[in-house]
């Protein structure tokens with residue numbers, strides 16, 4: 191199994207280009223199921239999760255052409271096989287995003303239940319409840335969600351909790367429903383706005399995306415369109431944290447400061463100097479960062495997908511920080527790996543108390559999920575000596591060309607098999 195070796199202690203300096211957002215690209219790819227015309231998507235990141243989603247769509251009958259590495263065209267004339275099989279779904283939970291569009295377009299969907307994953311149980315009850323409210327008949331058989339509906343009906347849906355893919359699934363399904371759907375307690379993440387923009391350019395009538403009430407007026411059919419995926423705000427935040435932790439200076443292109451204001455606010459609290467323009471962010475740090483407390487919550491609050499990276503930063507910061515995870519019940523697994531690098535962390539319930547030390551020590555560590563792997567990369571970059579990270583396939587799910595991007599910034603990082 192491939193591993194990463196990082197020789198730490200070097201400041202990251204230079205320029206990097208941020209890729210398209212994984213969590214925006216995945217739902218937009220699924221939106222191609224809603225029309226028989228071609229959907230042209232630009233700025234698609236080359237990631238393991240994107241390849242898995244393309245394979246899932248292809249085996250259902252979607253015609254796919256990848257024009258250059260970041261442009262994809264999808265045409266869904268016929269859907270021969272509206273099934274997402276277990277073998278593919280087990281590697282990527284986002285496959286649940288196929289449920290809403292498949293049902294709306296073909297009247298049937300059969301999606302393997304995603305099951306639990308390392309960071310938590312992650313049920314999909316809100317997706318199912320919402321589609322049932324729209325008239326779908328849903329049963330769980332042999333580990334599959336089987337949904338049928340002749341014609342989905344618009345309705346008012348109040349979600350029990352804020353769910354990102356839940357909101358996206360229902361929004362996609364509602365585009366072709368009869369009548370108007372109102373989603374209340376909807377997620378407000380920028381990826382929801384990106385998906386709504388794509389759907390509206392395909393002829394959907396969605397208003398309110400980015401607020402907690404989204405209104406979708408159903409239409410008879412959607413047509414082809416062109417869409418450019420938004421920049422990845424989590425990749426952006428990860429590079430910014432790496433810049434601050436290594437006390438370097440990084441200029442990030444093709445991103446936007448408006449996508450991650452809570453993260454930028456926390457970086458400023460560490461003492462970092464941040465400058466930004468419409469589509470770039472510059473971070474500079476020339477001293478030991480101050481430790482910062484944080485608590486994850488739905489957008490626009492601090493994102494759970496940035497919690498692990500800030501943990502590495504706090505490990506070497508001046509002071510003691512409290513990091514509380516409120517979204518997923520088991521997303522502190524990187525703590526035990528950081529402790530192998532000599533970090534001083536205690537966990538009480540869903541809170542980690544991180545006492546900053548001068549420097550981490552390189553060690554053999556294991557990535558447990560995507561963002562935990564990013565946290566270990568940052569820890570490796572600031573540690574004394576070599577860090578060897580195992581199970582690096584987690585990183586490949588969400589970071590495009592990360593070794594090349596970090597090497598260009600002066601990191602000593604190498605993949606070995």
Ligand code: EPU
Nearest residue numbers: 213284312313314315316317352353354355356517518560
């Ligand atoms: N939840 C339920 N029932 C549901 C849906 C969600 O109980 O029907 C719970 C979850 O178990 C969790 C909370 O609600 O405790 C929020 O989960 P959400 O549904 O918002 O998460 P998600 O849509 O499955 C997306 C991202 C995640 C990101 C979360 C939170 C995609 C493809 N995935 O997941 O991204 O952490 O939102 O922002 O958009 C990652 O990129 O590393 C990643 C895990």
